[in-house]
Amino acid sequence: MICGILDSDLEYTRRLVDYINGCRNCSYDVVGFTGLPQLSQYARENDISLLVIDETLVEDLKALEIYDKEMILLTRSKDAQGIYKYQSASVIADIISSHKVTDKLHNSKASVMGIASLGDSGRRCATALSLCKSMASESKVLYIGIDEFLPLDKILNIESPGDLSDLMMALTSSDIDGLTCHYGGFDLIIPPRSGNDVEHLQVKDLIELVEHIKGLGIYEKIVLDIGTYVKEWYKLFIYVDEACMVVSQVREELIRYEDFLGFLEYKGLINRSRIRKMEALNWTEI
Missing domain, CATH: 3.40.50.300 (P-loop containing nucleotide triphosphate hydrolases)
Incomplete structure (x- = not known):
């Protein structure tokens, strides 16, 4: 399964993707994106099961109607729902690795x-x-x-x-x-x-x-x-x-x-x- 990470910070995205892909226990192949056109093009040709996205980009994502992906937010607040983006990469990797995509989304074959x-x-x-x-x-x-x-x-x-x-x-x-x-x-x-x-x-x-x-x-x-x-x-x-x-x-x-x-x-x-x-x-x- 593919997990896409979308964040406008190129260096942050690159380091996080490299770290997670280096983890042996991760159930996803992780791909990083720093812009919506790049993500949109990739999603048309590949099945992204899970999308981890910076909270500031959600509205832009909805405007493009890339709407059929299960999402987790990267947040700037520890109290917000999602993944606090400024914690250690190992914690973020564990959260993503343990996330199970719902059957409804994963089994939709039409x-x-x-x-x-x-x-x-x-x-x-x-x-x-x-x-x-x-x-x-x-x-x-x-x-x-x-x-x-x-x-x-x-x-x-x-x-x-x-x-x-x-x-x-x-x-x-x-x-x-x-x-x-x-x-x-x-x-x-x-x-x-x-x-x-x-x-x-x-x-x-x-x-x-x-x-x-x-x-x-x-x-x-x-x-x-x-x-x-x-x-x-x-x-x-x-x-x-x-x-x-x-x-x-x-x-x-x-x-x-x-x-x-x-x-x-x-x-x-x-x-x-x-x-x-x-x-x-x-x-x-x-």
Whole structure:
């Protein structure tokens, strides 16, 4: 298992990482980071089981939505909850070595795909549903609609006992069967029937929801059909295992797509090579 240590003090981080990795009884391979972009890039390619982070960097970490890692704080006060960072390295090493990652986080095997578009939301939705249908022959799949004014129950002519807003309210429930419907071999959580139901929905709320569902161990694939009404929705692309953009061949949409990729790279959020471009489908093709 990998433990990441994040602290802006380069020398402190280097010495602590070297010491812990030199301990024979440590159950983690420890990797040090002094900046969030460095950590974000590493986390996309490696499974970090435990993150030990300086308390002053927590809010910045949440802003990047690297939110699915179990964390211990490095604190500047002996009385604060976490690890007092200015004590001996041997004590810090013992605390980290003895920490057991919770089963819920460690055993979450479902992969998460995010699908978005800067163009027609209907064609994006049709593309996402078609993808779910194709994956359902080999995996247990859940589709989650994150959009407004997209009445999937009416479009697909299915009965749905609930929608995304209902699921957000029942986040602590261990049984989501009562809120899902079935179509094309996979389960669906339809988008909220009213935009007012989730007008304050944030990216971190969606990540917490998906982590909860992953922890239930029901699904192997979770597909997020992402509308643009959620503030800074594109930050979900940092969290998901696979990020996809549905793009038609319309010239204006292709230009917007290229500008969007440039924006993500300029902000240091995600490299364009991680985003899979998908051709938009019509409803008749699902």
